[in-house]
Amino acid sequence: MRQCYFAVDLGATSGRTMLASLTDKGMELEEVNRFPNHLIQIQGHYYWDIYELFRHIIAGLKLAARKEDVEICSIGIDTWGVDFVCIGADGLILRQPYAYRDPHTEGAPELFFQRMDRSETYAITGIQVMNFNTLFQIDTLRRRRDSALQAASKLLFTPDALGYLLTGEAVTEYTIASTSQLMDARTRRLSPKLLAALELDESHFGRLVYPGETIGTLTDEIQRQTGLGAVPVIAVAGHDTASAVAAIPTVTNRYAYLSSGTWSLMGIESPTPVLTSEAEALNFTNEGGVEQTIRLLKNICGMWLLERCRSEWGNPDYGKLMADAQAASPFRSLIQPDATCFANPLSMEEAIREFCRQSGQPVPGSAGEVTRCIFESLALRYRRVLEHLQRLSSHPIDVLHVIGGGSRNDLLNQWIANALNLPVLAGPSEATALGNASIQAIAAGKVRDIAALRNLLHDTLAPKRYEPTVHTCWEEAYQRFLTYESFISQ
Numbered sequence: 001m002r003q004c005y006f007a008v009d010l011g012a013t014s015g016r017t018m019l020a021s022l023t024d025k026g027m028e029l030e031e032v033n034r035f036p037n038h039l040i041q042i043q044g045h046y047y048w049d050i051y052e053l054f055r056h057i058i059a060g061l062k063l064a065a066r067k068e069d070v071e072i073c074s075i076g077i078d079t080w081g082v083d084f085v086c087i088g089a090d091g092l093i094l095r096q097p098y099a100y101r102d103p104h105t106e107g108a109p110e111l112f113f114q115r116m117d118r119s120e121t122y123a124i125t126g127i128q129v130m131n132f133n134t135l136f137q138i139d140t141l142r143r144r145r146d147s148a149l150q151a152a153s154k155l156l157f158t159p160d161a162l163g164y165l166l167t168g169e170a171v172t173e174y175t176i177a178s179t180s181q182l183m184d185a186r187t188r189r190l191s192p193k194l195l196a197a198l199e200l201d202e203s204h205f206g207r208l209v210y211p212g213e214t215i216g217t218l219t220d221e222i223q224r225q226t227g228l229g230a231v232p233v234i235a236v237a238g239h240d241t242a243s244a245v246a247a248i249p250t251v252t253n254r255y256a257y258l259s260s261g262t263w264s265l266m267g268i269e270s271p272t273p274v275l276t277s278e279a280e281a282l283n284f285t286n287e288g289g290v291e292q293t294i295r296l297l298k299n300i301c302g303m304w305l306l307e308r309c310r311s312e313w314g315n316p317d318y319g320k321l322m323a324d325a326q327a328a329s330p331f332r333s334l335i336q337p338d339a340t341c342f343a344n345p346l347s348m349e350e351a352i353r354e355f356c357r358q359s360g361q362p363v364p365g366s367a368g369e370v371t372r373c374i375f376e377s378l379a380l381r382y383r384r385v386l387e388h389l390q391r392l393s394s395h396p397i398d399v400l401h402v403i404g405g406g407s408r409n410d411l412l413n414q415w416i417a418n419a420l421n422l423p424v425l426a427g428p429s430e431a432t433a434l435g436n437a438s439i440q441a442i443a444a445g446k447v448r449d450i451a452a453l454r455n456l457l458h459d460t461l462a463p464k465r466y467e468p469t470v471h472t473c474w475e476e477a478y479q480r481f482l483t484y485e486s487f488i489s490q
Contacts, residue, residue: 001071005444006032006064006231007436008057008162009240010079012262013037013307015053017060018430019070020437022446026460027438029430033060039099046103046344047096048158050085054165058225065227072228074440075166075218076236077159078243078432080263081179081287082134085161086152087170094148097158100132101344104144108136111143116197119280124194126185126273126286127178128299134180138198155204159238167216167233170206176238177208178288185273185286185294209235211242211290212443236439237290241265241297243435244403246290246450247428249457254398256389258382258416259431260406262304266385267297268393282388290439290450296392298385301337303406305374308348313367322411324368325375331477333361333373337381339487359484375412379419380474380481386420399423401463403431410464417466418474425463 004019007029016034020027035056040047057077064072086094098104109129113121118129127133134157141149156164157176164170177183177190182198184191189208195201209215217230237243241259248257259265273286273294289295310316333356335342345351352370356363364370382400390397400422402413407426417424428434434457441447447456 002069003073004064004070005437005440006061006072006075007236007433007440008060008075008077009243009433009436010037010053010077010158011240012080015056016433017057017064018433018437019064019067019072020433020440022441026456027434027441029433029437032063039101040096046099046101048083048099050093050097050158050161054162057162057166058222061222061226061228072231073444075231075233076436076440077162077233078236078238078240078436079158079162079176081157081176081239081241082132082137084134084137084155084157086148087154087156087161087164088151089153093161094151097161098137100137102132103344105131105136105140107131108140112136112139112197116194121181121194122280123275124184124191125181126275126279127181128283128285130299135182135194135198138200142198152204154206155200156206157238160206163215163233163235164206166218166222168219169216171209171215171235172205172207173235173238174208174210174292175242175288175290177205178286179239183288185275188288188292210292211235211237211439214443234440234443236436239287240432242287242289242295243433243439244431245269245295246435246453247431247438247457248401248403248454249428249461249463250401250454251458254396255401256386256397257401257403258406259404260302260402260409260412261404262302262307264300264302264378264382264406265297266300266382266389267295268389268397270294270296270394274392276392279392282392284388284392290435296389298388300378300381300385301342302378305337305342305348305352305378306371308345309352309367309370309374312347312349316367321367321371322409324366325371326411328366328368328372330372330473331376331480332369333364334380334477334481334484335373335377336484336487337374337377355487359487375415376477377481378412379415380478382416383419383478384482386422397422399425402426403428405429407431407464413464413466414469417468418470419478421468421471421474423468424466426466427463428457428461
């Protein structure tokens with residue numbers, strides 16, 4: 001009988017459930033089910049279908065329960081950050097949760113900072129100002145007298161809401177809460193001052209838990225539905241990037257990481273938050289990590305750019321798209337990936353072309369030219385962020401670890417190495433699920449701690465190495481890229 005950890009890993013475009021088991025070859029993963037995660041557009045707003053996501057989780061648990069050679073030891077859930085579910089006094093969900101890409105928070109930070117000083121907010125939270133942060137979502141709902149917020153007894157972040165549906169226990173997991181801009185980075189607890197500014201207090205949230213703590217066990221109803229027993233649900237690093245960073249196969253701290261997916265999150269690990277005026281000016285974020293570390297990072301618009309374009313193109317073969325991109329002329333057109341025009345345009349392809357028109361560059365025509373524009377621009381944006389990280393870091397950065405789905409992209413990873421003039425180590429692609437399951441294994445006493453986990457992954461995984469080449473032309477392109485920085489704040 002295989003003892004397995006059941007990892008639920010939900011991203012902004014898709015989700016999957018995985019079974020993980022510790023063997024003499026390391027942590028081995030087996031996919032159980034995979035499913036899309038679609039935004040729902042209704043009456044001018046964008047929502048997540050929390051019930052559909054839950055249905056897929058239950059379907060995965062049923063499939064796992066039918067495996068005769070598997071014993072599920074525990075369950076863990078990680079998701080994207082900032083979004084939350086309103087729970088009524090009767091314990092029921094009040095409505096589908098808003099998605100962070102909903103436009104209702106446009107201009108929200110400026111309105112909030114009319115009531116509370118921007119620098120004071122950063123000094124408390126250390127969080128990058130982005131209009132969709134939970135702080136600004138709630139403030140927007142408060143100003144508009146949103147009926148669900150007014151009636152809410154609890155506000156539960158997405159992984160905590162799904163854990164609540166499985167166990168009936170309401171918790172607030174540290175790493176997911178740290179994305180909200182509601183948490184005091186020093187005390188690692190929700191900030192009473194910020195909550196008061198939103199007319200809330202700690203009673204509106206579940207009990208605070210940290211990665212490795214037990215949330216509860218499956219309810220009787222879920223046990224009957226799935227055929228499982230009273231399996232414990234563990235608070236893993238509920239924010240998917242925090243789980244992914246836990247699974248970086250390294251034995252040193254002289255690295256930066258790039259969690260490459262729909263979003264790119266680039267940063268370092270720090271034992272304490274970095275709340276300096278320079279970090280604030282550069283708009284870096286201090287999010288919670290495993291073992292109460294801090295992930296000093298920057299959110300960068302990532303493969304969202306290409307995902308949206310591919311959907312407009314009818315989802316062409318990925319291999320052909322990479323070949324066409326490689327064949328296109330280098331550095332013909334560049335964009336700033338974090339410009340606001342790319343947040344959620346009606347047409348991503350047209351938004352990219354319009355950026356090039358406005359910045360006086362050749363307008364990319366073919367799908368290959370657009371793809372090359374995206375990849376080169378992302379690589380150059382990563383270099384800019386790395387330069388800032390090198391200034392803020394207390395240790396040298398000798399290598400970049402690329403984890404997540406983007407670690408499989410040979411073309412992009414080579415261009416990242418070229419742009420940064422640093423080696424890139426790519427993998428594991430399943431870092432988030434690995435980290436999720438590994439925290440469950442640590443909670444079960446099967447792995448000592450994160451350091452032991454990383455040693456294990458270092459010894460059993462073989463990241464692909466990319467060495468930088470032809471740096472001169474990348475340097476010239478970078479200097480041109482910097483001239484378009486006025487399109488973003490940092």
